[in-house]
Amino acid sequence: MAVLSKLPHTAGTVKHRLIAIAGNPNAGKTTIFNALTGTRQKVGNYAGVTVERKTGKLELPSGEVVEVVDLPGCYSLAARSPEEQIAHDVLLGEAVGEQRPDKVVVVLDASNLRRNLFLATQLRDLGVPLVVALNMMDIAHEKGMEISSEKLAAALGCPVVPLVARKGEGIENLLAELEDVPCNQCNCTGVPRFIDCLPSTLEKPVQILTEGLSSSHLTDAETARSEALWLLISTLEGDDPAKITPAKVALARRVLHESKLSTRQVRAIETSARFRYLKDLMTAANAVEQDLPHRLTALLDRALLHRVLGPILFLTIMAVVFQSIFSWATPAMDGIQVLVDKLSIVTNQSLPDGLFKQLLLEGIISGVGNVLVFLPQILILFFFIGLLEDLGYMARAAFLMDRLMAKAGLDGRAFVPLLSSFACAIPGIMATRTIAARKDRLVTILVAPLMSCSARLPVYTLVIGTVFSANQHVLGVFTVGGLVLLSMYLLSIVVGVTMAAIFKKTILKSPPPPLLLELPTYKLPSLKSIMLNLMDRAKLFVARAGTVILAATVILWGVMNLQLHPVDTSAFDKARIAARSNPELGNNGYEKALAKINCQEAAFKLEHSLGGRLGKLIEPVIAPLGFDWKMGVGIVASFAAREVFVSGLAVVNGVNDGNENTSSLREHLQADRNPATGAKIYTPLVGISLMVFFVLACQCMSTVAIVRRETLSWKWPIFMISYMGILAWLGAFAVYHGGKLLGFS
Amino acid sequence: MHLPFARIEKMPLSEIVPLDQMPLGTRCRVLSMDEDSESLLRLMEMGLIPGVEITIERTAPLNSPFSVRLPGCTLAIRREDAERVLVRPLEENKG
Ligand SMILES: Nc1nc2c(ncn2[C@@H]2O[C@H](COP(=O)(O)OP(=O)(O)OP(=O)(O)O)[C@@H](O)[C@H]2O)c(=O)[nH]1
Numbered sequence: 001m002a003v004l005s006k007l008p009h010t011a012g013t014v015k016h017r018l019i020a021i022a023g024n025p026n027a028g029k030t031t032i033f034n035a036l037t038g039t040r041q042k043v044g045n046y047a048g049v050t051v052e053r054k055t056g057k058l059e060l061p062s063g064e065v066v067e068v069v070d071l072p073g074c075y076s077l078a079a080r081s082p083e084e085q086i087a088h089d090v091l092l093g094e095a096v097g098e099q100r101p102d103k104v105v106v107v108l109d110a111s112n113l114r115r116n117l118f119l120a121t122q123l124r125d126l127g128v129p130l131v132v133a134l135n136m137m138d139i140a141h142e143k144g145m146e147i148s149s150e151k152l153a154a155a156l157g158c159p160v161v162p163l164v165a166r167k168g169e170g171i172e173n174l175l176a177e178l179e180d181v182p183c184n185q186c187n188c189t190g191v192p193r194f195i196d197c198l199p200s201t202l203e204k205p206v207q208i209l210t211e212g213l214s215s216s217h218l219t220d221a222e223t224a225r226s227e228a229l230w231l232l233i234s235t236l237e238g239d240d241p242a243k244i245t246p247a248k249v250a251l252a253r254r255v256l257h258e259s260k261l262s263t264r265q266v267r268a269i270e271t272s273a274r275f276r277y278l279k280d281l282m283t284a285a286n287a288v289e290q291d292l293p294h295r296l297t298a299l300l301d302r303a304l305l306h307r308v309l310g311p312i313l314f315l316t317i318m319a320v321v322f323q324s325i326f327s328w329a330t331p332a333m334d335g336i337q338v339l340v341d342k343l344s345i346v347t348n349q350s351l352p353d354g355l356f357k358q359l360l361l362e363g364i365i366s367g368v369g370n371v372l373v374f375l376p377q378i379l380i381l382f383f384f385i386g387l388l389e390d391l392g393y394m395a396r397a398a399f400l401m402d403r404l405m406a407k408a409g410l411d412g413r414a415f416v417p418l419l420s421s422f423a424c425a426i427p428g429i430m431a432t433r434t435i436a437a438r439k440d441r442l443v444t445i446l447v448a449p450l451m452s453c454s455a456r457l458p459v460y461t462l463v464i465g466t467v468f469s470a471n472q473h474v475l476g477v478f479t480v481g482g483l484v485l486l487s488m489y490l491l492s493i494v495v496g497v498t499m500a501a502i503f504k505k506t507i508l509k510s511p512p513p514p515l516l517l518e519l520p521t522y523k524l525p526s527l528k529s530i531m532l533n534l535m536d537r538a539k540l541f542v543a544r545a546g547t548v549i550l551a552a553t554v555i556l557w558g559v560m561n562l563q564l565h566p567v568d569t570s571a572f573d574k575a576r577i578a579a580r581s582n583p584e585l586g587n588n589g590y591e592k593a594l595a596k597i598n599c600q601e602a603a604f605k606l607e608h609s610l611g612g613r614l615g616k617l618i619e620p621v622i623a624p625l626g627f628d629w630k631m632g633v634g635i636v637a638s639f640a641a642r643e644v645f646v647s648g649l650a651v652v653n654g655v656n657d658g659n660e661n662t663s664s665l666r667e668h669l670q671a672d673r674n675p676a677t678g679a680k681i682y683t684p685l686v687g688i689s690l691m692v693f694f695v696l697a698c699q700c701m702s703t704v705a706i707v708r709r710e711t712l713s714w715k716w717p718i719f720m721i722s723y724m725g726i727l728a729w730l731g732a733f734a735v736y737h738g739g740k741l742l743g744f745s
Numbered sequence: 746m747h748l749p750f751a752r753i754e755k756m757p758l759s760e761i762v763p764l765d766q767m768p769l770g771t772r773c774r775v776l777s778m779d780e781d782s783e784s785l786l787r788l789m790e791m792g793l794i795p796g797v798e799i800t801i802e803r804t805a806p807l808n809s810p811f812s813v814r815l816p817g818c819t820l821a822i823r824r825e826d827a828e829r830v831l832v833r834p835l836e837e838n839k840g
Contacts, residue, residue, distance in 0.1 A: 076790040112817035115792040268780035271789045272796075289816040307806050399821050403807035514784035517821035518791065519812055 016067040018099045019058070019178065022091060022123065023107030024116050025073030026520050028135040030054075031165040032107055032174070033070040034532055043536045045712075047097045051086045052433070054536075060179050069101070075115075075516075077122045078233045078267055081436040091128060103181045105174070107133045110140035110147055110162070111521070113287055114278050121274065121281075124156065125195045126230070127223035131177050132160040138167075139521065143292060152285040157191035166526055195226045199273045202266065205232060205259040212251050232256060232266045294521040297392075301519070304396055314400050317393070318419055321384045325377050325423035332376035340369035358561065359554070367553030370641065371546040374426050374702065375538060381420050381427040382537045383530060390525035394434075398517055406512060408497045409504030411435045414444040418496070421451035422489075425703045426545070429710055430537065437513035440504075445710060446720055447500045449703050452492035452695055455642040459694050460485055462646050466669045467687030484688070492695050495727070541706075548705035556640050556701070560611040560648075567608045572601040599651075606652050611636045615652075625693065625732040626686040628674070638699045645694070685744050689736040697728035760834065764801070765811070765827035772800045772835045779829035791820055798835065 023029045037056025044053045054070040071090055072083035093100025106123060108116035124130060134149055153160040159177045163170030198206060209228040231252045303309055344361050351357045388394045402412035413434045421428030428448045435441040464481045472480045579593040606612050615633030622632055630652045637648030650665050672681045698721045707717040767773060775795050778785050792815050800814040809824035
């Protein structure tokens with residue numbers, strides 16, 4: 001009984017108290033969140049937006065378990081990017097489906113105290129129960145700032161805990177303070193808040209609006225005034241007025257009109273006045289800011305941001321990142337392939353033959369393989385991004401690239417995702433989350449798959465090897481193959497940049513977003529944070545895009561293997577029997593003959609499968625590009641992944657060695673002739689047309705799956721397939737017919 | 746708005762310069778900025794407010810953005826935003 005009585009009555013629906021962690025970007029929120037929750041974390045999304053939602057469980061010293069949420073960083077509650085909007089909504093209990101936090105930890109970077117206090121005092125004005133985590137005390141100390149947390153606490157009227165979160169110093173004290181803060185009630189009493197000493201220009205409108213609103217509020221006078229001020233700042237922008245009732249909006253508009261002020265003017269006045277107020281507060285806390293440059297940072301920046309050296313170093317760093325996704329991931333990907341193959345072999349041996357086994361082997365197991373094979377690239381890319389971000393270099397990269405990317409209508413932060421897309425668009429698209437403006441992020445996502453990814457390489461290799469004498473030298477050091485390959489990469493860049501500019505000017509038209517870029521001091525990275533982040537990426541990818549990729553693989557397997565009508569394969573059985581009973585062949589010859597018959601049978605079956613029929617069905621569409629139905633089958637098959645084009649082409653041609661580097665498939669293709677005219681099918685012109693098609697078409701269901709996940713709708717992935725498909729057709733058509741007109745073949 | 750216009754008018758005109766015209770490395774005080782620009786409002790929230798003393802550190806390779814050191818942090822400002830921030834060089838530069 002005693003045990004039973006301890007159980008809460010509402011077992012199963014217990015709501016833990018919620019503690020939110022807020023603060024400026026880079027103040028150390030995530031580090032503190034990790035220190036508090038360890039590995040008991042969950043990553044998800046906020047309802048309806050692609051902003052990441054990180055929560056975890058924490059046990060307070062008293063034994064109470066509370067939920068902790070790590071909010072996106074923001075500079076001011078008036079800010080308007082999706083991330084900042086979410087932070088604001090959660091803090092004020094306005095976010096859909098989110099509980100209002102019972103207590104808030106506001107993390108401050110002590111080395112930049114005044115700016116960080118800005119947000120803290122905005123929260124205090126609104127009556128949010130606060131604990132101030134005064135982080136980065138080590139850096140403040142290095143800068144010669146001696147901040148007294150007691151004096152700051154007295155000036156702010158709420159608990160202040162000094163921390164060096166990266167070393168775990170101060171976390172204990174933070175826990176103790178967290179326990180003591182009363183829930184849901186303002187704990188900052190007894191000191192003048194900013195809202196009590198507004199400049200005269202704001203005093204009157206705030207006063208009038210507070211009176212106008214008063215009937216509907218039960219809060220204390222200061223909080224009511226803060227809410228009025230808040231309303232004056234947020235109404236007219238019209239970004240998201242849904243959450244504010246029309247009556248309030250109308251009232252606020254009228255007040256603004258009467259006082260001849262605009263929302264922006266109120267914002268500007270509030271900002272300046274609050275900074276002036278903070279100066280006094282800091283003087284009271286004996287925390288005078290030092291305008292000294294961080295020595296190490298100044299030194300490193302002299303090289304890393306140098307006008308000539310800076311870009312060279314940037315390109316070098318990017319080359320290392322790119323090379324590592326491109327080639328270091330290969331052994332791991334091969335390893336995954338070996339494991340998947342092993343699993344196939346075991347399954348093959350332990351199950352009876354039949355359609356189910358085939359589905360399991362070629363649909364499900366290879367589908368799982370298709371998902372896992374992306375993990376090495378994703379992990380390597382996000383390791384580097386995490387490392388560079390933690391070091392403080394990513395902001396410098398955006399600084400260096402801002403102007404150049406702006407010319408294409410892109411954000412400076414789009415560079416790394418686009419570069420990564422040359423290895424694989426999946427991690428590249430996942431990395432676009434650092435781009436704050438929604439439309440700019442969409443533009444980047446839409447053009448990322450145009451970057452020539454590594455899965456296209458086998459196709460280029462096969463085609464170049466088939467239609468050109470790839471090793472022939474031109475212009476001395478270059479080879480034909482190398483030059484053709486280079487031009488494919490250049491084509492992908494040119495088209496990508498052009499499409500970005502077009503999208504930015506048409507369907508995703510938006511003014512260039514403000515550059516909100518702080519160049520932080522360089523810091524030693526924390527491996528633990530990077531690793532935790534890597535685990536999140538991996539989990540998110542497998543759980544979200546993985547399911548779609550798996551399902552698509554199974555469907556595609558069905559398309560390539562199921563026949564609409566039963567086909568007659570008895571001819572092959574007869575041929576096998578004939579081969580066995582042919583004494584002239586001998587053991588070796590029999591094996592060879594059998595392999596040949598099997599290949600022919602596979603080709604026959606594929607021809608009559610849904611995929612084969614689709615290949616023939618689309619032949620009239622692709623014939624103007626110089627393609628035949630066999631390439632059509634390859635194109636259908638390549639939707640699983642582009643490199644499958646090669647093995648698909650091998651099967652449909654009845655070649656059992658589907659490797660782009662060996663000669664058997666190449667020779668077969670070189671000999672392939674049009675049955676009607678007897679002309680060669682794989683001419684150099686058709687080859688180039690085919691490669692151009694592969695550069696431009698979105699033949700990758702994993703990309704489609706990840707775009708669906710990152711945009712939370714089918715609209716954009718469908719748009720992407722369509723626009724890239726049209727582009728590919730037009731491109732290949734122009735090459736084929738343009739070439740013919742110029743007399744090439 | 747924040748600095749009474751009377752005071753700005755009394756200064757020799759040559760001393761009031763848009764931020765983008767200042768030579769790199771100078772220290773100056775922010776006098777006023779265009780408050781009707783969203784970018785500048787955001788920069789204000791990041792600490793670039795009238796009255797603050799700043800150092801123009803460098804520009805990126807294509808001459809934009811600038812990096813500007815404030816007490817406590819370093820911010821990037823695009824050239825087109827910098828044009829709308831008026832500053833006055835501090836005495837110490839002349840020494
Ligand atoms: N020197 C020092 N570095 C710290 C401290 N706390 C965090 N850092 C480092 O500061 C950087 C930023 O920390 P994060 O925890 O990612 O900051 P954040 O506020 O979550 O940043 P965003 O998620 O970008 O908003 C990381 O490189 C940390 O390792 C500290 O107390 N001292």
